[in-house]
Amino acid sequence: MTHLTKHLWINGQWTETQTYYELHAPYDRQLIANIAKADASHVQVAIDGAHRAASVMRARPAYERAAILAKVALLLQARREEMARLCAMEAGKPIRAARAEIDRTITTYQFAAEEAKRIYGETIPMDAAPGGSNRLGMTWREPLGIVVAITPFNFPFNLVAHKLGPAFAAGNTVVLKPANQTPLSALAIAELFDEAGLPAGALHVLTGSGRELSDELLRDERVRKVTFTGSPEVGKAIKSKAGLRKVTLELGSNSALIIEPDTNIPNIIERCVDGAFAYAGQVCISLQRIYVHEHVYDEFCERFIAQTAQLRVGDPLEEETDISTMIHTHEVDRIEEWVQEAIAQGARIGCGGQRDGSAWEPTVLLDVTPEMSVSCKETFAPVVSIVKYRELDDAIALTNDSAYGLNIGIYTSNIDRAFYAARALEAGAVIINDIPTFRLDHMPYGGVKDSGYGREGVKYAVEEMTELKFVSIRLNT
Template identity: 60%
Template sequence: MKETKLWINGQWVDTKESYELTSPYDGKVIAKVAKATPQDVAYAIESAQEAFKKFKSSTAYERAEILYRVVNIMRGRRQEFAEILALEAGKPLSAGLTEIDRTIATYQFAAEAAKQVSGETIPMDAAPGVSDRIGWTRRVPLGVVSAITPFNFPFNLVAHKLGPAFAVGNAVVLKPATQTPLSSIVMAEIFKEAGLPDGMLQIVTGSGSELSDILVTHPLVKKVTFTGSGTVGLKIKEKVGLRKVTLELGSNAGLIIEPSAPIEKIVDRCVGGAFGFAGQVCISLQRIFVHQSIYEQFTKAFVETTEKLVVGDPMDENTDVSAMINPKEVTRITEWIEEAKAQGATVATGGTFTERTLTPTVMTNVKPDMKIVCQETFAPIVSIVPYETFDKAIDLLNKSDLGLNAGIFTNNLEDAMRAADELEAGAVIINDVPTFRIDNMPYGGIKKSGYGREGIKFAVQEMTEMKFITIKTKL
């Protein structure tokens, strides 16, 4: 059984306490994970600050080369990393390989961004009476960044913190999710091999509730970047003060399907968007609004396609959907399903469960105030709702206090552009599911779905400070 340590100043550090990490799929203990104390985290932050002082003068070329080497190392270890995801997150191998490929792309985008950080010249003589000054802006690194990451994409969402931070010269103290520390720990070895100076990456594992205060409030921390629940995100926002902060929080992704959409061409994509990684994706498709003229046809095709999905061992290459992250989540969502059934909803397919799995579930006859509709399910469950008019579809989709991604399938350009204007979300995905994301696009939500944006170019802005410089050319 693997026993882990903390990664501080380029060295593995023992802790007095540890916790047992169990597999989501079968509950077997797979590792003993080091449990950091707030004192450990404070030391890691202080050490990161010392490393930053030296690294901030590094060149863009040097930072880019480190990230390119990370890319090359990861390419040679794809299968190994996908198996780590299957083991600690219960992610099927096919989905794990996709995540690794995206992670590689994210670090490559970061390497390229390291060479593109630029400012602008300010026309000083545009102001009255000024004729002998030059002015320009620069983007400068912040210092120490606290990064707190979730379980669902433990390689790629970590990359969205580390990549842009190192591209501009920041140091990072990383606190991965308690369920998925192994994927972060292996990145310590990779960055060390790639030539990142000791201390620029510190990895502290343990309880989020015990470590979050020091990660958020330590005076040397200049930015907090967090992906996780809205409840925790709001608490961080209250504590962060004047530090920079990026919060990627919850979602209740909705999709409109118009009569002009070819059902046979889109149904596979819709099923994949709803049930990938057992629905444990921030932008997992949760609500589908289908025009009443094609409602029965679409629902029938969606159910038939859903029933072809294979539920099983994440290590099996044929598995489409595996375990949820822990049994408590299975209990929660089955209670929501039973509650919805008691209120008149129908299970069109699925709804069967074991201690650790829930079969992909399609709900019909739902009402807007049911938990499975109005709250974030984060589970393999989707609701299909008919609508009469396009205005009604937009209204139904917007009736949520969350707004990360929204989608629409249509061959009507006017309706597509109306959706782009009127859907209340950080991103509107036209002719694809709202689960669509590539790693260089801006990503972030409105309403209670978040604060700030990720996506490498946009994260770089969040990871730097603007400095203005002016010279008087004649004394």
């Protein structure tokens, strides 16, 4: 295979660097490309360029910003299979899941194009207060300027879209730092935006070490917002350095699902297995903890384990593959340690529990207790725990006994119990009669506790990427 050499994307052109790193496919370690490593000087050039382009973007009318985003969606649709294979290769994502990600990414940019035309203000009834008579009041939203976006490996197209789409819809410029393992997708999107007519300097893509670049990206006060998806530890560090600047943080989770005794178990098994093991569990809202009522526990476990055993582990580029490699071998080492620790503490393996080359077998754990790492931490791996409960309040307490609170699911046909749980559960979203892995790209998305700060979902991200301005006019009388 002939590998590529990819440079930085700065000020609308490719920029070479002194050093490059080798990018290998997670599945077979084949060399894919040599990727440029940015340094502090490149960060400064990118921010300077983004600052100059900010006035250009601010002046662009909404319909032009919308047209650019809509064209990117069309260009991405035309190259769907090419981009899906790129995603499968560099991220190790099974090709069917990669195609689904490209489809979601197209939808996200379409939503962003629509939201560019829907950035509304409101009128304020000034005469509602003494002294407000003969005055008009109104609000509107203005772009912030420079947005720094830092994205992870697990959804290299769609999570980038959730940063770029709202930012450009709002009239901002972006300096993007993609994950080390998935730079090619970000660079491919930069080319599409260039083809779609995005002004030079409105988007910069800096590849290389996030650890080496993050301080430089935050040091310049012209950066008005940081939007980050990644680990809680890095997110907290970013927030501490951001000061009064806006921050959106999408962090970790150990998402839970509660299954009440009135649930039709056969109808939900395939959905639950998909939520637990899609993309090897490397999803922020992957189903990690399942709390099943004692009356249906045995049936659920039997059916869930049987369905899990049918999953095929293999090459991400093969159509039949359900689960492929994890992103790095050290992640396989970590989850092996956590599973062995759980077994030593009394957990049982329902199925799986072994390495499979560079992958980890889809694994079901039983008799798990809350203090085990596979329960209280984010596994980010194809490992799920099934735990029996007696009363709904017990399941709610177990679910809430977590440092995280992103998405939580509950299956029940009792509407009163569904809304009782929805009010009691500590999470950014409660998904009734579906798995917590459910997400559409226009819904508000974000967590509480260590799961994050702020909200994504295109409309909500646009709001967080703008500044609200109030204007009052005193009328002549």
